[in-house]
Amino acid sequence: MPHIKTIEGQLEAKGLKVAILASRFNDFIVDKLIGGAVDALTRHGASREDLTIVKIPGAFEMPLVAQKLAKSGKYDGIVCVGAVIRGATPHFDVVVNECAKGLAQVSLSFSIPLGFGVLTTDNIEQAIERAGSKAGNKGVDAAMAMLETARVVAQL
């Protein structure tokens, strides 16, 4: 049987320079996501000196700041963490859509791996569940997705 070439990313974060972009809105949730991202990266070999946490007001502001971070060329990847909760805002859909669309655009424009750890939930309970309780920690998931993608992209 012919060998099938397979490219996949090793979950090795040693030497990786990462920006963790975090919104302050709902910070009691977002702080847990930041903690999850830092923990996941350092447990996979990243050194704390190679991590930079950038705090901004809300998820709506994320694309612009992610763009500046990507443009700086200082980072191998960006982990975005935030929490947009439907009950808390009448403009939930606007904030969520602009955030997700803008971040995807940054990732593609600058060819930079970007982990999307912005919670979009109907209520606070669902957000708590995804910030280190029964549904895991989406900061961890976003960091791991960014790491794996960075290691794949490096081989292409």
Ligand code: INI
């Ligand atoms: N920003 C969030 O990150 N989460 C939210 O739940 C939220 N709510 O509920 O409104 C939110 N709004 C602020 C928005 O991101 C901007 O910071 C604001 O509109 C100023 O530009």
